[in-house]
Amino acid sequence: MHISELDTPALVIDLDVMERNLERVSNYARDHKLRLRPHTKTHKIPALGRRQIELGAAGLTVAKVGEAEVMLAADPPDLLVAYPVLGGQKLARLMKIAKRTRVSVALDSLTAARQLSEAAAASGVEIGVLAEMDVGLGRVGVDPGPQLVDLSKAIEKLPNLRLAGIAFYPGHIKQMDDAGIAALEKLSRVIEETLEQLSAAGINVDIVSGGSTPALWHSHCVRGLTEIRPGTYIFNDRNTVASGACRPEDCAASIITTVVSNARPGLMMVDGGSKTFSSDRLGPTGEATFGYVLEAPGATYVRQNEEHGYIDLRHSERSFEVGERVRIIPNHICVAMNLHETVFGVRGEEVKEMWRVEGRGKLQ
Numbered sequence: 196m197h198i199s200e201l202d203t204p205a206l207v208i209d210l211d212v213m214e215r216n217l218e219r220v221s222n223y224a225r226d227h228k229l230r231l232r233p234h235t236k237t238h239k240i241p242a243l244g245r246r247q248i249e250l251g252a253a254g255l256t257v258a259k260v261g262e263a264e265v266m267l268a269a270d271p272p273d274l275l276v277a278y279p280v281l282g283g284q285k286l287a288r289l290m291k292i293a294k295r296t297r298v299s300v301a302l303d304s305l306t307a308a309r310q311l312s313e314a315a316a317a318s319g320v321e322i323g324v325l326a327e328m329d330v331g332l333g334r335v336g337v338d339p340g341p342q343l344v345d346l347s348k349a350i351e352k353l354p355n356l357r358l359a360g361i362a363f364y365p366g367h368i369k370q371m372d373d374a375g376i377a378a379l380e381k382l383s384r385v386i387e388e389t390l391e392q393l394s395a396a397g398i399n400v401d402i403v404s405g406g407s408t409p410a411l412w413h414s415h416c417v418r419g420l421t422e423i424r425p426g427t428y429i430f431n432d433r434n435t436v437a438s439g440a441c442r443p444e445d446c447a448a449s450i451i452t453t454v455v456s457n458a459r460p461g462l463m464m465v466d467g468g469s470k471t472f473s474s475d476r477l478g479p480t481g482e483a484t485f486g487y488v489l490e491a492p493g494a495t496y497v498r499q500n501e502e503h504g505y506i507d508l509r510h511s512e513r514s515f516e517v518g519e520r521v522r523i524i525p526n527h528i529c530v531a532m533n534l535h536e537t538v539f540g541v542r543g544e545e546v547k548e549m550w551r552v553e554g555r556g557k558l559q
């Protein structure tokens with residue numbers, strides 16, 4: 196099928212760029228002896244999880260039990276749920292998954308650890324646990340230091356759990372400028388001190404798991420880090436470009452939209468708004484623009500309703516007729532993927548793949 200035959204809005208993935216992104220990170224991880232456990236929250240497609248494993252990923256990461264169920268189709272040797280799993284229903288489903296592949300969970304509370312231990316004991320499985328520490332994002336994770344040591348000791352004592360290591364998510368480091376480099380140096384010191392404290396308590400961990408896409412190419416400078424879990428790198432997006440971790444030409448995913456109106460002077464409307472792109476602003480700057488128009492970089496995607504994207508054309512290189520199509524790179528591809536039932540892999544002008552986003556909407 197020719198790309199012009201796709202109805203819009205359509206999320207398309209340039210397969211050559213995606214493959215180059217996958218190979219580059221896989222080579223980087225291998226060269227620096229870092230375990231790669233990509234976060235599949237970005238693509239949510241088992242076929243792509245399988246490709247990551249073929250290229251050397253040690254396993255896959257998910258956020259939700261529902262995503263883990265979907266990713267079993269990728270035959271992962273290992274699945275990390277990088278999110279505390281609480282409640283009998285989710286735990287029962289997780290135990291079924293644990294009978295099919297090795298499962299670990301990152302958690303930060305004794306409550307979550309106890310619930311997991313009880314479910315694992317009742318099912319006769321062993322679950323790996325990563326004790327989660329907060330290194331600056333202020334989201335989940337106990338403080339590094341005595342709190343993390345206490346949590347790790349408690350996990351070690353619980354039946355059917357294996358303390359596999361520690362985890363953190365450096366989501367507060369959004370740009371690799373001087374401040375970003377300084378934040379990574381601080382992170383190295385936190386990890387070194389944490390490992391010393393654990394060791395003094397008689398705990399030696401194999402896995403130190405972190406790593407996001409913005410900090411990706413500096414991962415080998417983070418002392419003590421053994422595993423990276425980037426997700427966005429498979430496609431990249433405007434946020435990744437703004438972070439400095441990729442060039443605009445490394446963005447594999449874009450959304451084809453149709454110009455549905457140019458009735459308002461200096462503006463055009465495209466047939467995709469917040470239901471197509473998500474309302475996420477640019478991460479590093481918070482700038483209220485919602486995408487990069489490939490055909491006219493001077494045009495700015497300034498506002499959204501659910502089904503309307505407002506493109507300001509006052510500084511655009513060109514004007515557009517109603518019915519013309521424009522391709523727009525979203526700010527945050529992970530949430531955009533979650534909004535699309537089907538996405539299309541393209542090579543040049545040819546549509547080569549059609550994938551259902553099987554992990555979309557898996558909130559539980």
Ligand SMILES: Cc1ncc(COP(=O)(O)O)c(C=O)c1O
Nearest residue numbers: 234277364407408424425426427
């Ligand atoms: C816990 C965790 N690990 C890894 C990632 C992947 O980060 P990125 O999408 O920047 O590659 C995320 C992203 O939200 C995350 O929440």
